[in-house]
Amino acid sequence: MYHASKWGLEGLSQALAQEVKGFGIHVTLIEPGGFSTDWGGASAKHAEPLEAYEPMHEASRQRRAGNTPGDPTASAEALMRIVDADEPPLRAFFGTAPLGIAERDYEGRLATWREWQPVAEIAQGG
DSSP: OHHHHHHHHHHHHHHHHHHHGGGTOOOOEEEEOOBSSSTTSTTSOOOOOOGGGHHHHHHHHHHHHTSOOBOGGGHHHHHHHHHTOSSOOSEEEESSHHHHHHHHHHHHHHHHHHHTHHHHHHHHOO
16 A cells, blocks of 8 residues: 555656646655655554565565665755755655666566567557
8 A cells, every 4th residue: 555655646746747837836756765764663553464475574674674774854955955946856766775776667667568569559550
């Protein structure tokens, strides 16, 4: 649900940006990586762990262990640079990890789309 809601917010932001652009309004979606917060700590509600998911939980713990979390207080300067920009971006990553994650994801998407382009062309008709 967490990641699905992030996808929903991304689509909403992109559509809203197109809708309000003519009014001189900019929309920016901040996409942070891991930060030193209590996101998954004592303030979070945790479901009873299911044994079948343990390998995925362990892989997630190992990924997080290899990353240096960002500093939430340092984000203020980055945010103000976007707010003060004449042409702010639609999407902005905060932290060092998200760019690499996005690059791997989009490289995989492009490869799949290219592989299936002949099927896409069939759907064009003609």
